[in-house]
Amino acid sequence: MDLRSVLTTWILLLAASSSVADNLAGPLVDQPLADQRLVDQLQLHGFASQGALKTSANRFYGDSPNTSFDFTEIGLNASWRLNPRLRLAGQVLYRRAGEMSDDEPKVDFALADIILTTGDSYRVGTRIGRIKNRLGLYNETRDVPFTHPGIFLPQVVYFDKVRNLILSADGIYVYTDLYQPFGLFSASLATGLPVIDKNVETAYLFGDLPGDLGPDENSWLASLWYYSQDERLKLGWSGAAVSLEFDPQQGSPLPIGPGTVDILYWIASAQYNTERWSFTTEYMAEPMQWRGFGPMRPDRDATAEGYYAQVTHRPLPKWQLMLRYEEGFGDRADRDGRKLEQQTFGLIPAKATSSRILTLGLRWDLNQQWMLKAEYQRHIGNFILSEIENPDFGSFEKHWDLFAIQAAFRF
Amino acid sequence: MRIKDCSNTLHGVRRARCRSLAPWTARTATQFPRIQWPQVSALILALCFSLSALSLAQAQQIIVNDDVAISDIDRNRARLIFTMRINQWSDQLPVAVFVLPDEAPLHQAFAKSALGVFPYQLRQTWDRQVFSGTGQAPLQVANEAEMVQRVRQTPGAIGYVGQPLSLPGIKVVEVK
Numbered sequence: 001m002d003l004r005s006v007l008t009t010w011i012l013l014l015a016a017s018s019s020v021a022d023n024l025a026g027p028l029v030d031q032p033l034a035d036q037r038l039v040d041q042l043q044l045h046g047f048a049s050q051g052a053l054k055t056s057a058n059r060f061y062g063d064s065p066n067t068s069f070d071f072t073e074i075g076l077n078a079s080w081r082l083n084p085r086l087r088l089a090g091q092v093l094y095r096r097a098g099e100m101s102d103d104e105p106k107v108d109f110a111l112a113d114i115i116l117t118t119g120d121s122y123r124v125g126t127r128i129g130r131i132k133n134r135l136g137l138y139n140e141t142r143d144v145p146f147t148h149p150g151i152f153l154p155q156v157v158y159f160d161k162v163r164n165l166i167l168s169a170d171g172i173y174v175y176t177d178l179y180q181p182f183g184l185f186s187a188s189l190a191t192g193l194p195v196i197d198k199n200v201e202t203a204y205l206f207g208d209l210p211g212d213l214g215p216d217e218n219s220w221l222a223s224l225w226y227y228s229q230d231e232r233l234k235l236g237w238s239g240a241a242v243s244l245e246f247d248p249q250q251g252s253p254l255p256i257g258p259g260t261v262d263i264l265y266w267i268a269s270a271q272y273n274t275e276r277w278s279f280t281t282e283y284m285a286e287p288m289q290w291r292g293f294g295p296m297r298p299d300r301d302a303t304a305e306g307y308y309a310q311v312t313h314r315p316l317p318k319w320q321l322m323l324r325y326e327e328g329f330g331d332r333a334d335r336d337g338r339k340l341e342q343q344t345f346g347l348i349p350a351k352a353t354s355s356r357i358l359t360l361g362l363r364w365d366l367n368q369q370w371m372l373k374a375e376y377q378r379h380i381g382n383f384i385l386s387e388i389e390n391p392d393f394g395s396f397e398k399h400w401d402l403f404a405i406q407a408a409f410r411f
Numbered sequence: 412m413r414i415k416d417c418s419n420t421l422h423g424v425r426r427a428r429c430r431s432l433a434p435w436t437a438r439t440a441t442q443f444p445r446i447q448w449p450q451v452s453a454l455i456l457a458l459c460f461s462l463s464a465l466s467l468a469q470a471q472q473i474i475v476n477d478d479v480a481i482s483d484i485d486r487n488r489a490r491l492i493f494t495m496r497i498n499q500w501s502d503q504l505p506v507a508v509f510v511l512p513d514e515a516p517l518h519q520a521f522a523k524s525a526l527g528v529f530p531y532q533l534r535q536t537w538d539r540q541v542f543s544g545t546g547q548a549p550l551q552v553a554n555e556a557e558m559v560q561r562v563r564q565t566p567g568a569i570g571y572v573g574q575p576l577s578l579p580g581i582k583v584v585e586v587k
Binding site: 036037047075077083087090118134147230367 | 532
């Protein structure tokens with residue numbers, strides 16, 4: 001479908017549902033209570049955002065060296081609570097992110113949430129369908145600008161270039177929440193098929209090879225969270241195990257075997273909140289194994305790593321300042337990337353496997369519906385950049401800056 | 412400013428006395444001062460502050476629909492209900508949560524003093540649930556009058572008001 005018509009349709013849809021939501025939310029004095037009940041149980045929400053970004057070099061979210069507007073996120077969701085035990089929810093997401101997305105509306109999640117048993121101090125439930133993976137503090141709502149302080153999530157932990165690998169899974173999710181006097185505990189276990197796209201293939205195979213990379217078997221995901229009663233302190237561990245299999249194209253000139261990539265991806269998270277300040281830190285490690293790709297891609301083990309510390313300050317109720325420092329490495333045994341550079345005869349330069357990023361951000365919530373953000377980033381290294389957007393690794397600029405602004409609306 | 416006002420209002424009083432910040436000590440029967448604007452405005456300001464402090468300190472009341480079988484609630488449970496984690500009452504009746512807009516002073520005071528969380532934390536929790544499909548947001552009403560009306564009409568409803576009230580169909584619930 002033509003990009004412009006998709007956009008127009010979506011904006012119209014969004015406007016229509018916004019007015020529906022307004023009607024639903026308005027006072028309903030004379031309406032029969034039964035209708036009111038249905039209206040209360042069916043919720044519609046949505047958001048739309050448009051960003052602009054400029055980089056001093058390297059492509060990120062489109063043609064950023066020449067200012068890119070290729071950064072749009074539109075989501076529309078519905079949640080219908082049929083009864084206290086059963087809820088249906090779904091969200092459609094349209095996302096434009098340079099060449100890192102394929103410009104088509106996608107089902108972001110579509111699930112049935114069933115509470116199996118519940119009491120005053122616990123809840124056990126299951127979700128079936130397409131489920132957003134609960135990884136780290138932000139993965140579940142990573143495309144919703146209102147749910148995180150900066151424009152971009154810390155890329156060394158939440159890679160946008162391979163977001164699909166860990167974004168969601170089609171499968172089943174079991175969760176339990178315990179409400180104790182000293183805090184809330186929640187644990188979850190899930191299994192399902194990940195959604196793989198060209199970005200994942202290019203990133204994990206270092207290039208777009210002739211053939212297809214798909215899930216080898218179901219992914220497994222687990223998470224464990226503790227929140228203090230007042231939710232000032234949040235601690236969590238979450239992880240995913242993903243297996244990918246490469247199906248080489250028949251008769252391809254390149255001798256690439258039907259290899260596998262096994263990935264474990266886990267995040268340890270901590271956040272402390274006060275009225276004016278929030279302190280957040282997360283550590284991500286990603287052990288990977290490549291096997292059976294043949295002589296051109298010898299078997300290899302590596303553990304990617306990323307971590308950040310982030311301070312958010314709210315000097316006034318509607319204003320937020322953010323300072324973040326992050327570091328990420330393609331292989332923690334080869335942080336400066338020299339070993340890989342030698343092994344690949346310079347094909348993958350050392351600077352392509354690490355990133356150090358300093359970010360300054362400003363967020364202004366005009367009201368409950370509208371928000372503006374501005375962000376500046378100073379980068380050393382190119383680890384977080386997409387191989388699809390920057391196919392020529394040799395032309396990476398190691399030191400680069402990024403400036404971005406974003407406007408967002410929600411209802 | 413003060414010195415200028417003083418000299419305007421207190422004829423014949425030396426500036427030094429004026430600066431002593433106790434101009435009324437210079438009053439005589441014949442020199443009754445006109446309205447002293449700096450003092451008056453200071454008084455009004457002080458009054459406003461103490462009034463607003465009073466209104467902040469005033470206990471926000473949790474209200475529930477008459478069919479909810481509780482007479483008090485502890486803060487942890489109230490927090491679980493307002494963060495949409497508990498969605499049915501002990502007798503299986505579905506909970507319907509009503510809140511005022513984020514910017515409403517009563518909402519902010521309620522979040523902080525009754526629930527012990529900051530309003531931005533509530534918003535974060537609701538947003539995470541709504542946009543990940545894992546839960547719902549409370550129903551938002553425009554003002555206190557609508558809050559009262561909706562809580563009265565909706566079975567299993569819970570909400571809050573800024574003033575104690577006594578109305579048929581609504582129970583005020585004490586937060587323990």
